[in-house]
Amino acid sequence: MEVIPSDETTVDTVLTKWDFSCDLEVNYESERKVRIVYSALDVDKELQPDKVKREMSVSDGKLLVHFEAVEPRFLRASFSAFVDVLTLATKTIDEFDQGVEV
Numbered sequence: 001m002e003v004i005p006s007d008e009t010t011v012d013t014v015l016t017k018w019d020f021s022c023d024l025e026v027n028y029e030s031e032r033k034v035r036i037v038y039s040a041l042d043v044d045k046e047l048q049p050d051k052v053k054r055e056m057s058v059s060d061g062k063l064l065v066h067f068e069a070v071e072p073r074f075l076r077a078s079f080s081a082f083v084d085v086l087t088l089a090t091k092t093i094d095e096f097d098q099g100v101e102v
Helices: 007-013 031-042 072-096
Strands: 020-027 052-059 062-069
Touching (some): 031 072, 052 072
Antiparallel strands (some): 020 062, 052 062
16 A cells, blocks of 8 residues: 655655755955955855855945855854854954055
8 A cells, every 4th residue: 555645744844955044244344355354255165065055245345145054053053163264364354454455
């Protein structure tokens, strides 16, 4: 005998792949600084691209980052790791960018 799931069961057990998301906006108030940070962080790709997506953009001196993940724990881990390197990049610029022209 073959068991065929009802539509109700199928809908409940099938989730959209990217159910969890969050956005981060950091205002550098400087197009130059935000471009440096963007360039530094853009080279680091997600370690599990099948579980987490990250999209970055720059607009009016702001770094805009959108995260999507299949589970909340992947979203949290990706966001947390990103904020750590973002903080390091920002502190590095603040420390060493005293009047230096690129």
